[in-house]
Amino acid sequence: MIYKRLTTLMLIFTAVFIFSSCGDKKSSGPNISEDAASRVYVPPGKYDEFYSFVSGGFSGQLAVYGLPSGRLFRVIPVFSVDPEKGWGYTEETKPMLMTTHGFIPWDDSHHSELSMTDGVPDGRWIFINGNNTPRIARIDLKTFRTAEIIEIPNSAGNHSSPFTTENSEYVVAGTRFSIPIKEKDVPISSYTEKFNGTVSFVKVDPKSGNMSVAFQIMSPPFDYDLSHAGKNASHDWFFFSCYNTEQAHTLLEVNASQKDKDFIMAVNWKKAEEYVAQGKAKDYSADYYHNTYSDETHSATSEVLKTVKVLDPKDCPGMIYYIPCPKSPHGCDVDPSGEYIVGGGKLATVIPVFSFTKMLKAIEGKQFDGEIGGIPVIKYEAALHGEVQKPGLGPLHTEFDDKGYAYTSMFVSSEVVKWDIKKLEVVDRAPSYYSVGHIMIPGGDSKKPWGKYLVVMNKITKDRFLPTGPELTQSAQLYDITGDKMKLLLDFPTIGEPHYAQGIIADLVSKNSVKIFKIGENKNPYVTKSPNDVKVERKGNEIHVYMTMIRSHFTPDNIEGIKLGDVVYFHVTNLEQDWDIPHGFAVKGLMNSEMLIMPGETQTIKWEPKEVGVYPFYCTDFCSALHQEMQGYIRVSPANANIQISFSTGK
Amino acid sequence: MKISKKSAIMFLTLTALIFGGCKKTEYGIGPVKDEMKLGAIDDNLIAKGKEIFNLKCISCHKFNSRLVGPPLKDVTKRRRPEWIMNQILNPVEMIQQDPVAKELFTQYLIQMTFQDVTHDDARAILEYFRAVDAGKITPAE
Numbered sequence: 001m002i003y004k005r006l007t008t009l010m011l012i013f014t015a016v017f018i019f020s021s022c023g024d025k026k027s028s029g030p031n032i033s034e035d036a037a038s039r040v041y042v043p044p045g046k047y048d049e050f051y052s053f054v055s056g057g058f059s060g061q062l063a064v065y066g067l068p069s070g071r072l073f074r075v076i077p078v079f080s081v082d083p084e085k086g087w088g089y090t091e092e093t094k095p096m097l098m099t100t101h102g103f104i105p106w107d108d109s110h111h112s113e114l115s116m117t118d119g120v121p122d123g124r125w126i127f128i129n130g131n132n133t134p135r136i137a138r139i140d141l142k143t144f145r146t147a148e149i150i151e152i153p154n155s156a157g158n159h160s161s162p163f164t165t166e167n168s169e170y171v172v173a174g175t176r177f178s179i180p181i182k183e184k185d186v187p188i189s190s191y192t193e194k195f196n197g198t199v200s201f202v203k204v205d206p207k208s209g210n211m212s213v214a215f216q217i218m219s220p221p222f223d224y225d226l227s228h229a230g231k232n233a234s235h236d237w238f239f240f241s242c243y244n245t246e247q248a249h250t251l252l253e254v255n256a257s258q259k260d261k262d263f264i265m266a267v268n269w270k271k272a273e274e275y276v277a278q279g280k281a282k283d284y285s286a287d288y289y290h291n292t293y294s295d296e297t298h299s300a301t302s303e304v305l306k307t308v309k310v311l312d313p314k315d316c317p318g319m320i321y322y323i324p325c326p327k328s329p330h331g332c333d334v335d336p337s338g339e340y341i342v343g344g345g346k347l348a349t350v351i352p353v354f355s356f357t358k359m360l361k362a363i364e365g366k367q368f369d370g371e372i373g374g375i376p377v378i379k380y381e382a383a384l385h386g387e388v389q390k391p392g393l394g395p396l397h398t399e400f401d402d403k404g405y406a407y408t409s410m411f412v413s414s415e416v417v418k419w420d421i422k423k424l425e426v427v428d429r430a431p432s433y434y435s436v437g438h439i440m441i442p443g444g445d446s447k448k449p450w451g452k453y454l455v456v457m458n459k460i461t462k463d464r465f466l467p468t469g470p471e472l473t474q475s476a477q478l479y480d481i482t483g484d485k486m487k488l489l490l491d492f493p494t495i496g497e498p499h500y501a502q503g504i505i506a507d508l509v510s511k512n513s514v515k516i517f518k519i520g521e522n523k524n525p526y527v528t529k530s531p532n533d534v535k536v537e538r539k540g541n542e543i544h545v546y547m548t549m550i551r552s553h554f555t556p557d558n559i560e561g562i563k564l565g566d567v568v569y570f571h572v573t574n575l576e577q578d579w580d581i582p583h584g585f586a587v588k589g590l591m592n593s594e595m596l597i598m599p600g601e602t603q604t605i606k607w608e609p610k611e612v613g614v615y616p617f618y619c620t621d622f623c624s625a626l627h628q629e630m631q632g633y634i635r636v637s638p639a640n641a642n643i644q645i646s647f648s649t650g651k
Numbered sequence: 652m653k654i655s656k657k658s659a660i661m662f663l664t665l666t667a668l669i670f671g672g673c674k675k676t677e678y679g680i681g682p683v684k685d686e687m688k689l690g691a692i693d694d695n696l697i698a699k700g701k702e703i704f705n706l707k708c709i710s711c712h713k714f715n716s717r718l719v720g721p722p723l724k725d726v727t728k729r730r731r732p733e734w735i736m737n738q739i740l741n742p743v744e745m746i747q748q749d750p751v752a753k754e755l756f757t758q759y760l761i762q763m764t765f766q767d768v769t770h771d772d773a774r775a776i777l778e779y780f781r782a783v784d785a786g787k788i789t790p791a792e
Contacts, residue, residue, distance in 0.1 A: 578766070
């Protein structure tokens with residue numbers, strides 16, 4: 001009896017254990033830090049230690065989060081319109097989104113890259129690529145606004161971009177999609193003969209940051225995926241991963257996965273500069289837009305450029321080499337010393353690590369396996385430092401800490417693997433929730449990583465957060481990497497798809513942050529610097545309202561004499577000179593967006609009233625105790641009315 | 652002896668309090684802590700002050716009538732120059748702590764804004780006020 005009872009009890013216990021284990025699938029994970037809450041808690045009023053800049057993927061924007069808290073501070077509009085801030089809606093910002101295809105209200109932003117000085121992020125600018133309609137944007141970190149967007153000619157799918165050299169001499173742009181470049185209208189089946197890839201080197205002015213396409217290199221029709229610049233001894237070189245060396249143009253998931261090895265393309269950009277200086281580049285005619293935003297005029301201007309210099313590797317010996325890399329590589333990452341180049345072969349069972357020293361020796365000793373399109377292919381073993389064996393499934397992207405370790409994301413096995421760069425041994429692994437893509441350690445692709453945190457950006461969240469219908473939030477996860485074991489600290493939701501990120505110690509950026517624009521220095525052609533100067537002007541059927549705003553009124557706030565059929569431009573200047581006092585502007589029937597106007601700034605919105613009536617306008621950004629009183633009226637009369645323009649405030 | 656020592660200390664403390672308090676009320680609270688010695692009205696400074704006033708202050712202030720803030724005519728007769736300077740340079744703290752500014756706030760109910768003016772800018776604005784109050788200049792209103 002006793003024995004039977006014991007057996008029954010044991011059975012019950014076992015059953016309870018099994019059921020509770022099953023129900024445990026939503027646990028935080030096996031390696032959560034015991035003091036996680038206090039490690040990510042930033043007390044009210046205190047600042048985070050790091051800024052992180054996480055691209056929004058398909059949202060086309062760039063989000064700014066604090067680390068370790070994961071708090072969202074700002075979404076910087078870049079390649080997509082943003083009604084919240086008027087980006088792409090105000091007359092001043094519209095030119096920023098102009099391209100040879102016309103005004104494009106949306107793009108797909110993938111990779112953020114901080115500007116560098118001596119191989120270390122300097123906190124001046126951050127670059128980001130427009131993937132769909134190829135462009136590179138530069139964001140000024142004094143204002144956290146997009147300062148410049150340049151279109152990349154002869155390009156499609158600007159993916160391996162905008163990675164930068166050690167002193168941001170260049171940012172690069174490599175084509176994911178090869179396209180016909182010389183003749184445009186060709187059969188798709190002529191892919192191998194008529195299609196080409198290009199990699200573009202975009203010069204960055206060291207003072208102003210202004211970008212210009214210095215030269216492009218015509219390359220075989222592979223898919224150029226990601227890239228990173230060399231460091232120290234490898235300073236003169238840039239490395240690009242490429243897949244689809246099979247040159248498939250249909251069903252790539254099968255046809256571009258045939259070969260065991262694709263390539264890492266090593267480009268000696270100093271050599272390329274020499275060839276350009278020698279006149280080896282040909283001028284190709286190609287229209288492309290260059291849009292710049294001025295903090296003096298508070299407005300953007302577009303110029304259309306007409307030619308670009310193109311180098312053909314056949315004319316430029318010693319400029320490019322291919323290194324075989326298993327298999328369909330994505331990440332192409334250079335360690336802090338500049339000696340090791342890590343390929344992240346999505347379909348590979350190993351992580352190959354190449355040695356820059358060995359690569360140079362192989363080139364010197366001509367250890368080649370033939371050539372493709374005039375580009376020598378270095379023997380795999382000749383450039384190889386070694387392989388990390390059995391790292392996991394789907395190695396994708398590698399970042400580095402300051403202690404000689406590399407961290408590689410594994411998309412398929414949904415984990416991050418920590419390994420010793422010299423010994424090529426895996427020392428730790430941590431699961432991600434779920435399907436990790438890119439990862440980020442602040443400064444983790446630079447010469448001096450701040451090896452304290454690792455941010456993991458996931459493609460799928462499934463059961464990690466409260467559900468919100470079919471579309472769920474995407475997320476990033478924060479790990480403590482100061483010890484031997486990676487420890488999970490935090491999950492935090494992100495905007496769009498958190499595709500790729502950069503991080504920097506906060507002081508390098510926060511100390512330069514602009515608080516206001518000086519009203520005395522405002523050079524907008526439509527600025528009104530004093531309520532004495534406000535006016536309403538008619539030019540044919542255009543009405544120009546020159547208006548000022550300050551807590552808590554508009555000048556003028558009563559306007560009459562507008563007629564149906566008029567197009568009204570509100571040129572609104574915020575006269576505040578105090579930090580954090582933007583004002584908003586909206587008028588009933590506005591068909592584009594509200595405006596958000598910073599202290600000392602002028603912005604313009606176009607309004608076309610459709611009916612006779614008196615329309616209220618008001619401040620949309622809560623500004624003061626009397627924000628609700630910050631309002632006015634504009635009267636719209638019939639087209640044939642005999643009413644003169646008049647305007648006033650306080651009368 | 653003991654008592655007189657105590658009394659002396661109390662007397663000194665009270666004096667300090669009274670004088671300190673007086674000084675605070677007259678000068679207001681802000682970067683201008685020492686007495687300003689004003690000379691004759693400087694014509695060049697008036698022009699500068701007028702320009703800054705028209706750029707940064709005129710949205711809310713007239714001289715002869717109330718707009719958002721109080722009318723400014725004779726302000727240099729009502730207040731000490733140090734107080735005017737501090738109100739321009741440190742309006743938030745003034746309205747929180749200075750008794751006169753606090754009283755004005757109960758009438759006008761609107762926090763005066765700091766308009767990114769330097770000490771020199773504020774000095775020029777003060778000169779413009781002095782010129783208006785001396786009848787040297789009459790603003791168009």
